[in-house]
Every structure is written in C-alpha cells, then in structure tokens.
Amino acid sequence: MNGEEHGRGTPGDGLRATRISREAGGRIVLDGVSIAPPPGTTVGLLGPNGSGKTTLLRVMAGVLAPGAGVVTLDGRTLAETGRRGVARRVAVVDQHAVTQVDLSVLDVVRLGRIPHRRAWSASGPDDEDAVREALARTGLADRAAQSWHTLSGGERQRVQIARALAQQPRELLLDEPTNHLDIQHQLELLSLVAALPVTAVVALHDLNLAAMFCDRVTVMKEGRVVAGGTPSEVITEELIADVYRVRAVVTPEGPEGRPSVRYLPGAAVRGRPKCDEGAGP
Amino acid sequence: MPPIASTVRRTALLLAGLVLLTACGGGSDSDGEAREGAAPGFPVTLKNCGRTVTVDAAPRQAVSLNQGSTEILLSLGLADRLAGTATWTDPVMKGLEKEEASVPRLAESLPSSEKVLAEEPDFVSASFESTLGKGGVASRDQFEELGVPTYLAPSDCMGKDNTGSSDGSRTEPLTMDPVYDEVRDLAALFGVPERGEKLVSSLQGRIDKATEGIEASDATLLYWFANAEAPYLAGCCGAPGIITGELGAKNVFDDTHEEWPQINWETVADRNPDVLVIGDLTRKSQTAESAAKKIEFLESNPATKNLDAVRNKRYVLLSGQAMNPTIRTVEGVERVAAGLRSFGLAG
Amino acid sequence: MTSTEHAPVVRTEKPYAVRRSGGARILRDGLLWSAGAVLLLLSVAVAVTIGPARISVPDVWSAVGSHMGLGEGRLSPIRDGIIWNLRMPRTLLAAVCGAGLAVCGTVMQSLLRNPLADPFVLGVSSGASTGAVVVVVLGVGGGAVSISGGAFVGALCSFALVLLLSHTLGGSTDRVVLSGVAAMQLFSALTSFVVMTAADAEQTRGVLFWLLGSLSGVGWSDVWMCSAVLAVTLLVCLGHARTLDAFAFGQDAAAALGVHVARTRIVLLCTTALLTAALVSSAGAIGFVGLVLPHAARALTGAGHRRLLPVTALAGAVFLVWVDTLARTVLDPQEVPVGVVTSLIGVPAFVLVLYRTRRSA
Numbered sequence: 001m002n003g004e005e006h007g008r009g010t011p012g013d014g015l016r017a018t019r020i021s022r023e024a025g026g027r028i029v030l031d032g033v034s035i036a037p038p039p040g041t042t043v044g045l046l047g048p049n050g051s052g053k054t055t056l057l058r059v060m061a062g063v064l065a066p067g068a069g070v071v072t073l074d075g076r077t078l079a080e081t082g083r084r085g086v087a088r089r090v091a092v093v094d095q096h097a098v099t100q101v102d103l104s105v106l107d108v109v110r111l112g113r114i115p116h117r118r119a120w121s122a123s124g125p126d127d128e129d130a131v132r133e134a135l136a137r138t139g140l141a142d143r144a145a146q147s148w149h150t151l152s153g154g155e156r157q158r159v160q161i162a163r164a165l166a167q168q169p170r171e172l173l174l175d176e177p178t179n180h181l182d183i184q185h186q187l188e189l190l191s192l193v194a195a196l197p198v199t200a201v202v203a204l205h206d207l208n209l210a211a212m213f214c215d216r217v218t219v220m221k222e223g224r225v226v227a228g229g230t231p232s233e234v235i236t237e238e239l240i241a242d243v244y245r246v247r248a249v250v251t252p253e254g255p256e257g258r259p260s261v262r263y264l265p266g267a268a269v270r271g272r273p274k275c276d277e278g279a280g281p
Numbered sequence: 282m283p284p285i286a287s288t289v290r291r292t293a294l295l296l297a298g299l300v301l302l303t304a305c306g307g308g309s310d311s312d313g314e315a316r317e318g319a320a321p322g323f324p325v326t327l328k329n330c331g332r333t334v335t336v337d338a339a340p341r342q343a344v345s346l347n348q349g350s351t352e353i354l355l356s357l358g359l360a361d362r363l364a365g366t367a368t369w370t371d372p373v374m375k376g377l378e379k380e381e382a383s384v385p386r387l388a389e390s391l392p393s394s395e396k397v398l399a400e401e402p403d404f405v406s407a408s409f410e411s412t413l414g415k416g417g418v419a420s421r422d423q424f425e426e427l428g429v430p431t432y433l434a435p436s437d438c439m440g441k442d443n444t445g446s447s448d449g450s451r452t453e454p455l456t457m458d459p460v461y462d463e464v465r466d467l468a469a470l471f472g473v474p475e476r477g478e479k480l481v482s483s484l485q486g487r488i489d490k491a492t493e494g495i496e497a498s499d500a501t502l503l504y505w506f507a508n509a510e511a512p513y514l515a516g517c518c519g520a521p522g523i524i525t526g527e528l529g530a531k532n533v534f535d536d537t538h539e540e541w542p543q544i545n546w547e548t549v550a551d552r553n554p555d556v557l558v559i560g561d562l563t564r565k566s567q568t569a570e571s572a573a574k575k576i577e578f579l580e581s582n583p584a585t586k587n588l589d590a591v592r593n594k595r596y597v598l599l600s601g602q603a604m605n606p607t608i609r610t611v612e613g614v615e616r617v618a619a620g621l622r623s624f625g626l627a628g
Numbered sequence: 629m630t631s632t633e634h635a636p637v638v639r640t641e642k643p644y645a646v647r648r649s650g651g652a653r654i655l656r657d658g659l660l661w662s663a664g665a666v667l668l669l670l671s672v673a674v675a676v677t678i679g680p681a682r683i684s685v686p687d688v689w690s691a692v693g694s695h696m697g698l699g700e701g702r703l704s705p706i707r708d709g710i711i712w713n714l715r716m717p718r719t720l721l722a723a724v725c726g727a728g729l730a731v732c733g734t735v736m737q738s739l740l741r742n743p744l745a746d747p748f749v750l751g752v753s754s755g756a757s758t759g760a761v762v763v764v765v766l767g768v769g770g771g772a773v774s775i776s777g778g779a780f781v782g783a784l785c786s787f788a789l790v791l792l793l794s795h796t797l798g799g800s801t802d803r804v805v806l807s808g809v810a811a812m813q814l815f816s817a818l819t820s821f822v823v824m825t826a827a828d829a830e831q832t833r834g835v836l837f838w839l840l841g842s843l844s845g846v847g848w849s850d851v852w853m854c855s856a857v858l859a860v861t862l863l864v865c866l867g868h869a870r871t872l873d874a875f876a877f878g879q880d881a882a883a884a885l886g887v888h889v890a891r892t893r894i895v896l897l898c899t900t901a902l903l904t905a906a907l908v909s910s911a912g913a914i915g916f917v918g919l920v921l922p923h924a925a926r927a928l929t930g931a932g933h934r935r936l937l938p939v940t941a942l943a944g945a946v947f948l949v950w951v952d953t954l955a956r957t958v959l960d961p962q963e964v965p966v967g968v969v970t971s972l973i974g975v976p977a978f979v980l981v982l983y984r985t986r987r988s989a
Contacts (some may be wrong), residue, residue: 008988063883087886098875101931110932114874115886119867167885367961388961394844395714396961399681401706409830415764415775416834426707516931543824 012201013074014039015171016082017060017092020069029055032069032224037201037216039170042194044214044231045203048244051220053203054095057173060201061092067271089165090171095179098154099148106144109134109160112166138192153183161189164195172200174232178209211235211258219243237260301595325470330410330438332450334430339472344387344397346418347408348373349607355380357476364400368394368412368612371563373598374609394419396428406432406467408607409479419509432470435459436520436582436606454522457488460606484611488527488582491618496628497530500621503554503590504532506604507562507604509578511543520606521558524613528621546584555626557590557618562601572598595624642742645968647739657935668723671946675719675953680960681710690715709901715853718843722952722966723945724854725907725989726917730944731937732900733918733924738872738933739896740801746828746918747904750804751811751899753913756905757819764835765826775838776850776909783905786811791897799890801879806898808985841914841967843952850910861903862941868896876931914967916974917944923981 016036022029030052045053058064060071060079069226071078078086081247091176106154112134113127135141139157151159157177164172174193178186190213193200204210210217219227219234221243225236232252240248240261247264254260294616326335340366345351350372353364360380365387373381387396397405397418405424408411413421413433436459461481468477504515515521516537525532533552534544557579561572566591576596577587590596597620603613621627677688687703691711694701701708732747740749748754759782760775762768769778793807819839823832865872871892874882881890907914925940948966951973955966 022722058880061884063880084886087884090884092881092884094877094881095883096924097877099878100741101738101876103876103927103931108876109929111873111876111885114870119870119872298964372706390962392682392961393956393963395710395956396680398706398710398714401704411830411834414834415845416837416842424711424847426713429706563848 012039013072015060015072015073017056018069020056020059020071022055022059022064022067022068025054026047027079028223030059031064033223034069034219034276035060035201035218035225035228037171039199039201040197041215042200042213044210045201045212045220046205046207046217046243047220048221053220054175055241056220057092057175057203061090061093061173065260072254082161082164084115085137087167089169090173091169093157093172093174093177095176097160103148104144105135105140105146105148105151105162108148109140109144109162109166114162115167125273129145130166130168134162137165138162138195143261148198150224153180154182155190157181157185159191161192170198172198172223173198174202176203176205178204178206207235207261211254211260215272232257232259235261248278282385295549302474309575315499322472322498325472327440327466328468330433330435334432334470336404336470338431340470342400342401342402343404343406343471344400344402345406346391346412347406347434348602349408349605350406350432350463350467351381352602353386353467354378354386354471356480357464357468357471357473359473361386361493361594362471363486364402365397367397367418371602374602374612378437385423388558391418398429402429404432404470405429406434406603409438410437417627430470431467434463434606435466435527435609436463442452455520455606456516456526457484457610460523460608460610463486464608480608484608488612488614491556491615493531493620494627495528495618496529497626498622498628500556500626501552501554502530502558502617503552504558504560504604505532505575506560506601507539508543509575509582511545512547514544515540515604516540516542520604520610521613523580523606523610524617527614528618530621539546545580550588551582553588554590554619556617556624557588557595558597558599558604558613558620560604561598593624595620634826660929660935661938661942664939664946665977668942668945668949669871671949672719675722675949676711676715678957679715680708681707683707685874696855702743704814704906709727713847716919717846717848718952718956719949721846721854721911722843724725724851724858724950725914726840726856726921726944726946726948727860728903728907728915728944729856729940730843730921730925730940730947731862731865731916732904732905734922734933735872735896735900736918737922738875738894739874740805741878742805743923744919745805747900748812748908748913749765750790750808750901750904750917751815752783752788752901752904754812754815754819754912755789756780756783756908757817757911758782758822761819761835761909765822765831779909780905782815783908787898787901787905789814789841797852799883801893804893837965838912840965841970842965843911844956844965846910852973854906854910857903861899862937864895864899865937868892869937872896872933912965912967914948914970916967916970916978917948919945920974920978920981924977927981927984942966 018034020030020033024038033052033056035043035056045056046238047053052059055064059066062071062083073081073086073089081089109131110127113123113130116127117123132141133143134141138161140158148156148159154245160236161177177193181189186209190202190209193202194213202214216229217231217234218225219239227239227244235250237248237250240246247266249262249264251260251262289439295584295614323339324337326333328334328539331367339362341362343354343359344365345363345367348367351363352361353528354363357372360383363384365385365491366381367388368391369386369389387400390551406454410433411417413419413424413431421433424431425588436455456607461484464480465477468474504521506515508515514534515532516539517532517535519540523530532550534542547616559572559575562570579588579591585591597617599613599616602609603616616628648691673689676692677683677685683703688711689702690699691701691708693699695712703711731746733745736745736747736749737743745851756779759780760780762782763773763778764777789855790804790807790811794804797803797807823835871882871887875888883889920942921944925936928943929935929939948970952966955964955969958969959963984987
C-alpha cells in the first residue's frame with residue numbers, strides 16, 4: 001500500500017507529494033517517492049538514517065526543489081501557490097533550531113505570523129490572538145519573556161511548535177522533533193501534535209512512539225517508500241528486520257490496541273535479498 | 282523596555298542643560314578684519330600648477346603650511362606678514378632663527394583645516410601637493426571657496442601638468458629653476474619682487490662659487506633619506522638630482538625614475554657608490570633618522586660595512602630640507618662639493 | 629510513566645508580561661523615536677559649536693540661521709565659512725555615515741547570521757582603498773577622476789567580484805562570506821602593492837589618512853549624495869524588516885516562512901553594498917561603527933527589525949557625531965582620523981556590550 005496516486009488530486013486533498021526524485025552529489029536521495037497524508041491525520045515517517053526522510057519533508061515544504069515529481073497543495077503545485085501561500089498553510093519544525101540572536105520566546109513565536117503580514121503593515125489583533133493561542137496550547141504562556149538561550153532542548157522544541165502553530169497551518173511537518181527530549185516531553189509533544197486539528201507528517205526514529213500516536217505510517221528505505229498503512233499493518237518483525245536490520249518482537253495487540261515493539265539484542269540481521277522473503281523466524 | 286526609554290529622556294535633558302550652559306558662557310570675539318583696498322602694483326595674477334592665482338593686495342596674514350615655503354618667505358624678510366606656520370621637519374635654516382621665533386607655529390606637523398582658518402589667513406602656501414589635498418589640510422578649492430588664494434611649489438606639480446604621466450616619478454631631472462620660480466612668484470605675490478631677484482641671485486652665486494673648477498664626472502653619489510631596513514634612496518630626478526646635476530657627477534641610481542624608491546643594500550653594494558650623502562633628520566618617525574645612527578648602521582651591517590665609501594668614511598651630511606627641492610638644496614650643493622673636494626674626487 | 633492524555637486546551641488568560649495593546653505600543657514607540665530624533669538634533673547643534681576656532685555659540689547659530697534664511701549673519705566670510713562649509717557638512721555627514729554604517733552592519737549581521745559581520749565584510753572598503761590609491765598614486769583617470777570617484781568604482785568592482793565568486797561557489801550564506809574574505813584580501817594586497825611600489829612618502833601619508841576613515845574636507849555635495857543613498861537604503865531595509873526577522877533561524881527556516889531567500893539576499897546585499905560604497909568613497913573606511921552599534925541597539929530594543937533598524941540608525945548617527953567631534957579636537961592642532969577613534973572607543977564599547985548580554989549563551 002504505497003499510496004501511489006496518479007494525477008494531481010482535487011481541492012481539499014491537502015499536501016501531496018507525487019513521484020518525487022532528487023539526487024545530491026551523484027547519490028540518489030529520493031527515488032519516486034509518493035505520499036498523500038489524508039487531511040487531519042497524523043502520519044509517521046519512518047526509516048533509518050539516510051533513508052531520505054529529512055529531504056522528503058523539505059521538498060514537501062517547498063524549501064528544496066525536487067529533481068522530478070511534483071508537490072501539490074489542494075491540487076495546485078507549490079509554485080502556483082506561491083511561497084507565502086505555502087507558508088500560510090504548511091509549517092515546518094526542524095530537528096535543530098539554532099540562532100545567535102538574543103530572542104525571547106515571544107519573539108520566536110511571533111515569527112510564525114510573518115507569512116500572514118505584508119511588508120509594511122503593522123501587526124493586528126488577529127496576530128496577537130494567534131500568538132496567544134499558540135503559547136497557550138504549548139503551555140508557554142507564562143514563559144513568553146524568557147530568553148531562547150536559557151531554554152532546554154525540550155522547551156526549545158515546544159517553542160518551535162508554538163511558532164509553527166502561530167502560522168495557523170493546516171499541514172504540519174516535523175523532522176524528528178523528539179530527538180533530544182526526555183521521555184516525558186516526547187510523549188507530551190506527540191500527544192499535542194496528534195490532538196491538533198492539522199495534518200501532521202512526523203519523521204520519527206522510535207517505532208513505539210510511531211505506533212502510539214500515528215494514524216498512518218509510511219516507511220522509507222534508501223530513498224524509496226517500502227511500506228504504508230496503519231501501524232498495525234506496517235510495523236511487523238519482517239519489516240523491522242528488512243529496513244532496520246535488527247531483530248525484534250512485535251506484539252500486534254499491545255496497549256490501546258496499538259502494536260508494541262521490543263528489540264532483541266544480538267547480531268544484526270544481514271539484509272536479505274528479495275527472493276528470500278518469506279523465510280520465517 | 283521602559284528603563285531604557287527613561288534613560289534616553291534623562292540624557293536628552295542633560296544635553297539640553299549642557300547646551301544652555303555653553304550658550305550662557307559666551308565666547309570670544311569673532312569679527313574678522315576689514316580688507317585693504319588695492320595697492321599699487323596689485324592685483325597680481327599668475328599661473329600656478331594649472332590654476333590662476335590672484336592676490337588683490339599684499340598678504341598680511343599669510344599661513345605657510347610646509348617648511349620649504351616658510352623658509353623662502355622668511356628669507357624674503359616677510360616674517361611680519363606671516364600669521365602662522367606648520368609642518369617642521371628640520372631645525373630652521375641658519376640665520377632665520379630670530380624671524381622664525383616671531384611667527385607662531387600652528388602645528389609641528391599637519392594642522393586641521395579649522396586651525397588654519399581660525400587665523401583668518403589671506404594667503405596660504407605649501408610645498409607639497411598632498412598638503413593641499415585629501416588627507417592634507419584642505420583642498421585648494423576649499424580655500425578658494427572661502428576667498429583665500431593658495432600657492433603650491435611648482436616643483437611638486439611639474440610632472441603632473443607637463444608630462445601627464447603622474448606615477449610618482451619624474452621623467453626629467455629637476456633643476457633649481459622651479460625653486461627660483463617659486464621664490465620669484467612668492468616675492469611678486471607679496472609685492473616685493475626686487476627682494477625675490479636678490480635672493481635668486483645670491484643663491485645662484487653660491488652655487489657658482491661652490492662648483493667653481495669642479496670636475497666630478499667620474500664621481501658616483503648615493504643619497505640616503507631615511508629608514509635602515511628598507512632605505513629610501515634617491516632616484517635620478519628629484520631634488521638630489523639638482524645637486525648631482527650642478528656638480529656634474531652621477532647618481533648610482535640614475536636609471537631609476539622614482540623619486541625616493543626603497544632599494545635594498547645588496548643592490549647598493551653591487552653599484553658601489555663613491556660618496557654617501559646622508560640625511561641628518563631630527564624627526565623620529567622611522568628608524569635611523571639622525572646621521573649618527575645611519576653611520577652606525579652602515580659600519581656595522583654586513584651588507585654595507587665593506588663598501589668603499591664606508592671603509593673610507595666618505596660621508597656628506599645634509600639636512601632633510603636640503604634633499605627636498607627648496608632653497609636649502611643650495612646648501613646641499615655646497616656641502617657635497619666641499620665633500621668631493623676633501624675626498625679628492627673633484628678633479 | 630506519564631499518561632498519554634492530550635495536552636490541556638485551556639486558554640490561560642494570564643497575559644504574558646511583554647504584551648501590550650496596539651495603542652500603547654505605538655505611543656511608546658513614538659516616544660522612543662522622538663527622543664532619538666531630539667537627541668540627534670541636539671548632538672548636531674552642539675557639535676557644530678565645538679572646534680579649534682573660537683567662535684561663540686550665539687554666533688555659530690546665527691551663522692547657521694543666516695544660511696537657512698533666518699536673519700543676517702554677523703561673522704566674517706572666513707569664520708562663517710568655518711561654520712557653514714567645514715563644520716556643518718562634516719557633522720551632518722558624520723550623522724549620515726554613522727546611521728548608514730550601523731544599518732548596513734545590522735543587515736549584514738542578520739542576513740549572514742554572523743554577529744561579527746560588518747559592512748566591510750564583502751570587501752567593499754578594500755576595493756574602495758584600491759580605487760583611491762590607483763587614482764591618487766598612479767594618476768589613473770588623468771585628474772578628471774577624484775579620489776572619491778576612484779574609490780566608488782573600486783568598491784563596486786570588489787562587490788561585483790564577490791557576487792561572481794559566491795554565485796560560482798553555490799550562493800549560500802557562508803559562500804558569500806568566504807568570497808568577501810577573499811576579495812578583501814585581494815584588494816588589500818593590491819592597495820599595499822601600489823602604495824609600496826609607486827607612492828612617495830607624502831602621498832602615502834595622505835592616502836593612509838584617508839584609508840583610516842576621515843571626515844575632514846567633506847563638502848555639501850558629499851552630504852546630499854550620501855543622504856539620498858541612505859534614504860533609499862533605509863526604505864528598502866525597512867521594507868524587508870520582517871524578512872530579516874525570518875532569517876534568525878537560517879535561510880531554510882526563512883524559506884519555510886514564505887521568504888524568497890535568493891531574491892532577498894541579492895536585494896539587501898546590493899543595497900547595503902551601494903550605501904557602503906557611497907559612504908566609504910566620501911569618508912574612507914570608518915570601522916567599528918557597523919560592528920558595535922547593532923549589538924548596542926539590540927540590547928536596547930530587542931531583535932525585531934522594525935524597531936531595530938531605525939534605532940540603530942539613530943544610535944549610529946549620534947555616536948559618530950560625537951566621535952568625530954572628539955577626533956577633531958582631542959589632539960588639537962592636529963586631527964586624528966575618525967576611524968582611529970572609533971576603533972579605540974569601539975573595542976571597550978564592544979566588550980561592554982558583550983558583557984551586558986552575557987547571560988545569553
């Protein structure tokens with residue numbers, strides 16, 4: 001179930017990537033990748049390092065140009081929509097946000113209003129409302145004046161999410177947002193994202209987190225989509241062995257009906273050629 | 282950030298207070314003097330370095346910005362017409378000490394333009410084009426805008442409007458003529474042309490006397506202005522060329538057209554000059570300024586201590602002004618001639 | 629193990645400390661601008677009365693007034709000229725240069741994401757120096773080209789080289805900076821070469837004075853020209869204020885916020901390079917203003933460029949007016965090149981600003 005769609009879809013389809021390919025330095029980074037997250041769902045993007053997750057997210061955000069293929073937003077290409085138009089719909093949260101500037105939390109969240117304001121106009125009440133709501137949702141209302149540089153890694157991620165929320169997006173792209181967070185904050189962050197009324201595409205490393213919070217999951221390996229579907233359908237021992245090269249035990253009906261994964265230490269599994277598929281444990 | 286805004290307001294009030302204080306303090310008189318009507322023989326007009334200079338009456342509050350120009354004016358007996366002088370690189374010429382003491386020095390080096398204008402000059406003279414340009418005191422245009430005529434020594438702008446190639450070098454050697462022109466021009470502008478002629482004749486007389494009977498066509502000279510590590514040595518055609526020319530001798534660097542190129546000592550050793558003419562400077566801005574230090578360097582440095590001239594101590598000491606195109610270049614002719622005679626190189 | 633409850637969607641009405649209603653903020657901004665403008669006017673007015681020539685304050689202002697059509701002057705032509713032809717254009721150009729260099733520095737630091745960037749990071753001042761020495765020492769242009777003209781052409785050549793290099797190397801921010809460094813080194817070397825081989829001692833001194841940044845000998849034409857370029861640049865930069873904010877987290881983050889990164893970069897680099905070239909060709913390379921004033925202004929107003937740019941401009945103007953006053957009086961009768969004084973003051977000022985903001989990592 002690779003979700004390969006033909007054509008550009010119709011209005012109301014949200015953000016879709018169709019047969020995206022991209023090369024960098026002679027290497028194929030993405031090879032005919034298509035992804036069409038259903039509007040309102042939370043889609044997990046899984047895969048080992050180097051599988052092309054970050055590149056795909058950047059292409060979908062319009063920050064990188066694909067070598068081939070097209071990204072559409074409600075049926076129109078990103079170029080047709082225009083950069084500001086895209087930024088008003090799609091918000092991106094990177095792994096690492098680094099700045100030298102001495103910004104406060106409020107300053108960072110206010111950046112999210114930039115796509116909505118023209119060059120010479122002043123901020124209006126709707127800007128203030130959006131910022132206020134974004135801070136409230138991420139629990140940062142009482143920290144608005146705090147300096148960015150005094151925040152911990154987890155708090156910074158929350159601030160970036162607040163900034164993304166201030167953009168009032170309908171699509172939210174997050175690149176490994178839980179990377180340097182402790183477990184409590186990982187869970188809080190993903191609960192927040194899953195509860196938002198936006199279409200979220202979240203690149204994740206942790207299969208359990210993906211299983212817990214995502215409605216759908218897309219798995220990438222070496223620049224290609226190798227699986228797509230609900231977590232129960234996709235997260236299997238064979239897939240883990242094939243894509244991640246580790247052994248694991250998957251409990252399909254874990255807590256709350258979601259699969260749960262337990263990894264087995266020991267020798268990594270060597271990648272099996274395709275004709276060997278089917279050989280069970 | 283409210284505290285900052287109130288700090289700003291406080292500072293503004295403080296400044297306003299300061300302004301009120303200075304306003305109440307009052308200042309000194311600021312009236313200028315009335316100008317004289319045209320005197321007989323005036324106005325004088327002449328061409329100088331591509332410009333026309335017109336003086337309506339003999340200047341009474343002149344400012345001379347370089348030592349060369351100052352010494353000409355003092356030698357013409359015009360100390361009472363000078364309001365100020367500047368840029369002194371050497372001790373004042375012998376015989377002019379009393380006159381010089383009666384004129385205030387505005388600065389030992391370059392003064393600011395306002396300092397000069399505060400004297401309300403009616404005439405400004407200089408020896409170097411850079412003094413009256415960017416990085417100097419003020420441009421000739423700026424002085425002229427304020428009604429102050431300016432005069433520049435012809436020896437420093439000759440290459441610029443005659444030959445058109447102004448790469449800091451001269452194509453033909455200088456002679457004393459531009460200096461004599463400068464003397465005559467300044468004398469005319471100040472209404473004392475007969476004094477100018479007298480000075481020129483006395484200078485010419487001194488040169489004739491010094492070079493009488495000299496046959497020095499085989500003697501080779503080297504002129505060293507300043508700096509020991511990368512010495513400034515004279516090329517063919519600057520003021521030292523005047524001295525060399527009047528004596529009929531040769532400069533070891535006659536093939537170099539730059540006025541003061543920096544040449545290394547190995548090349549010097551290779552050319553082995555007969556006589557070393559050494560600048561005895563009093564300012565301390567480069568290494569080896571005084572003649573004593575220069576000689577010390579020559580006699581200890583391995584590249585130079587075996588030069589013929591060094592082993593035989595054939596040195597002639599000159600002031601810095603003598604190595605510029607000024608009236609003191611005549612002094613230079615006299616001393617080098619005397620030196621050649623004493624070293625037995627005068628034929 | 630915590631629960632997987634969704635984050636509470638409670639609207640906390642507790643207002644965050646820095647938020648103000650629109651009206652109150654506009655009023656406070658208005659006060660800030662007025663205070664700054666008044667400070668600048670006062671600074672100019674006071675600076676014009678200071679100088680080696682002893683002219684009383686009422687006489688100074690009556691001279692200024694007489695040129696602006698208010699009453700008769702009562703000074704002699706030369707003293708009047710000191711005020712109106714020397715001190716006024718000089719002080720005004722100090723304000724313009726201070727504002728311009730500070731604004732360019734701010735834009736460079738934000739655009740290139742480098743707190744040590746200044747207006748000269750793209751080699752503009754080095755190119756200007758080369759142009760200047762080529763005209764003064766080598767006499768290129770045969771007397772028809774002034775030192776300022778040569779400097780301007782040199783500056784543009786150096787900037788063109790930087791654009792070409794950075795475009796060839798990929799066009800990203802760090803490529804631009806590296807190209808700037810390369811151009812700076814190249815043109816500095818050329819300047820040194822020309823000076824060492826072709827200039828006599830007096831020329832060298834004159835050129836050096838100019839290279840260090842000097843406001844002596846500037847005239848009204850410099851003031852008009854630089855003011856015009858400053859006005860245009862300020863308009864362009866203010867129009868890009870939000871865009872500059874967006875660059876805080878890098879050019880990709882800016883692109884994701886809807887900013888046209890390549891176009892913005894070209895427009896801002898070209899505008900600031902043009903202003904820097906104009907300022908440097910009039911007054912030489914006055915250092916440290918473009919480096920330190922942005923940091924000082926940020927400490928005053930925070931990082932938002934809509935407020936930062938005007939504040940930086942005002943602060944730069946006031947700063948340079950006072951520094952220039954100092955430069956032309958401290959070593960009376962001589963003048964110290966103003967670039968020397970800005971560096972001498974700039975270093976401790978920089979340390980102070982860094983110390984005050986040390987709480988940020």
